[in-house]
Amino acid sequence: MNSHPELPVSRRDFLKTSAVAGGALALPIERAAHAAGKGQLRVALIGCGGRGSGAANQMLNVSSDVRLVAMADVDEARLGTSLKNLEAQHAHQVSVPKERQFVGFDAYKQALREADIAICATPPGFRPIHFEEAVRQGKHAFLEKPVAVDAPGVRRVLAAAEEAKRKNLKVGVGLQRRHQPGYIETVKRLQDGAVGQITSMRCYWLGNAREGLERLPGESEMRYQIRNWYYFTWLSGDHIVEQHIHNIDVINWIKGGYPVRAQGMGGRQVRNLKIHGQIFDHHFVEFEYADGSRLFSQCRQNRGTHTSISEHVTGTKGSADLNDPQKRFSITGPNEWSLRLKEREDGHQLEHFPLVDAILNNKPYNEAEQGSKSTMTAIMGRMATYSGKLVEWDEAFNSKLDLLPKVFAWDAPPPVLPDASGFYPVAMPGRTVAL
Numbered sequence: 001m002n003s004h005p006e007l008p009v010s011r012r013d014f015l016k017t018s019a020v021a022g023g024a025l026a027l028p029i030e031r032a033a034h035a036a037g038k039g040q041l042r043v044a045l046i047g048c049g050g051r052g053s054g055a056a057n058q059m060l061n062v063s064s065d066v067r068l069v070a071m072a073d074v075d076e077a078r079l080g081t082s083l084k085n086l087e088a089q090h091a092h093q094v095s096v097p098k099e100r101q102f103v104g105f106d107a108y109k110q111a112l113r114e115a116d117i118a119i120c121a122t123p124p125g126f127r128p129i130h131f132e133e134a135v136r137q138g139k140h141a142f143l144e145k146p147v148a149v150d151a152p153g154v155r156r157v158l159a160a161a162e163e164a165k166r167k168n169l170k171v172g173v174g175l176q177r178r179h180q181p182g183y184i185e186t187v188k189r190l191q192d193g194a195v196g197q198i199t200s201m202r203c204y205w206l207g208n209a210r211e212g213l214e215r216l217p218g219e220s221e222m223r224y225q226i227r228n229w230y231y232f233t234w235l236s237g238d239h240i241v242e243q244h245i246h247n248i249d250v251i252n253w254i255k256g257g258y259p260v261r262a263q264g265m266g267g268r269q270v271r272n273l274k275i276h277g278q279i280f281d282h283h284f285v286e287f288e289y290a291d292g293s294r295l296f297s298q299c300r301q302n303r304g305t306h307t308s309i310s311e312h313v314t315g316t317k318g319s320a321d322l323n324d325p326q327k328r329f330s331i332t333g334p335n336e337w338s339l340r341l342k343e344r345e346d347g348h349q350l351e352h353f354p355l356v357d358a359i360l361n362n363k364p365y366n367e368a369e370q371g372s373k374s375t376m377t378a379i380m381g382r383m384a385t386y387s388g389k390l391v392e393w394d395e396a397f398n399s400k401l402d403l404l405p406k407v408f409a410w411d412a413p414p415p416v417l418p419d420a421s422g423f424y425p426v427a428m429p430g431r432t433v434a435l
């Protein structure tokens with residue numbers, strides 16, 4: 001909480017708790033007029049749930065020149081709760097009167113008109129639509145990850161990102177590990193050859209899940225699925241895309257590229273209720289990079305099982321473990337090194353400093369390509385686990401399988417419907433066409 005609105009919270013403050021010297025990275029945001037010359041950065045929050053509200057708070061923490069001026073959600077109550085919390089956190093920086101609170105499927109368009117930057121934090125299925133409109137209206141954007149749930153969505157985001165560059169708009173993507181000094185330092189060492197040539201990688205998101213939600217009496221199918229969005233592939237992309245993208249992205253970052261093919265397996269062992277929609281509870285994917293090295297990726301959401309959220313690399317001269325449970329980053333071999341953090345670095349906060357700085361001081365900033373291609377990597381993994389086939393990057397990236405509904409309205413049919421007993425279709429490897 002920034003209780004001194006006249007004092008911007010500096011990035012240095014957030015680095016104090018980490019063991020990494022933050023000197024080179026520290027940048028209190030200057031009160032320079034931003035590109036539009038208005039001196040203040042007006043923010044619209046689109047998707048006022050847990051993460052959107054968190055991101056708004058963190059963007060407001062960066063500088064007292066950042067103001068929340070508009071909010072959009074399909075659910076009026078969630079918007080109201082978020083506004084109340086943000087007002088309590090930033091009394092002097094939040095001004096969202098009734099006429100700038102927008103509710104419904106088109107609310108994003110109206111909120112965008114009021115702002116310089118959009119925080120796009122709805123379920124990811126909507127992200128390409130919202131980002132395209134932000135760019136069309138000439139607005140900067142912070143896109144929560146993942147940036148899409150299917151290949152057509154990824155292509156839309158990439159095209160809009162190119163247009164954003166032409167319009168000098170800045171784009172951040174919520175892959176916060178890329179802003180955490182522990183990761184930055186370790187990735188740099190690996191890219192400088194600390195473990196020699198990298199031959200294999202592993203990454204994990206083995207943990208728990210958010211609960212599935214029961215349908216409310218009289219609730220339409222569309223409304224139910226959007227409220228219970230995590231469990232529908234057209235909305236969340238499945239947890240390999242929605243969550244495990246973080247770890248997959250770290251490996252892409254280390255490799256400086258994206259895999260050329262993938263094959264894997266997955267399914268549902270504990271998700272067998274109607275509230276569990278259609279997503280899997282575990283995926284194992286073997287991704288192959290152009291140099292022949294392989295990433296073994298595991299994600300599972302199942303209480304009572306081993307947990308790990310981490311990345312690991314093996315090379316010809318040693319190995320590296322990133323973000324182990326003791327908050328340690330380490331390299332073994334002739335270039336042995338390790339870093340033990342006192343606390344987990346708050347990447348959710350750190351990622352907003354360079355974005356706001358780029359806007360206020362007109363510096364180039366566009367994270368959309370890496371965000372889109374890591375999203376695509378995770379989608380390719382899902383295509384492999386859903387289909388049970390070997391999937392090539394080019395066919396995955398060019399897939400025409402569009403998961404989104406044609407019409408967004410509460411009484412319109414969503415793209416998946418329950419059968420007569422109320423259960424949703426679940427992918428079956430060997431039979432499902434997943435791309």
Ligand SMILES: NC(=O)c1ccc[n+]([C@@H]2O[C@H](COP(=O)([O-])OP(=O)(O)OC[C@H]3O[C@@H](n4cnc5c(N)ncnc54)[C@H](O)[C@@H]3O)[C@@H](O)[C@H]2O)c1
Nearest residue numbers: 047048049050051052073074075078121122124144145174
């Ligand atoms: N970077 C991270 O570590 C991190 C962590 C959590 C969530 N996320 C991402 O943030 C996004 C939101 O997740 P969340 O946990 O906040 O979910 P949430 O369910 O708490 O919030 C989503 C909000 O979007 C609203 N919404 C749904 N459809 C909408 C539409 N078409 N237009 C406007 N509003 C709409 C919902 O009513 C809800 O208020 C997801 O993409 C998720 O993957 C990122």
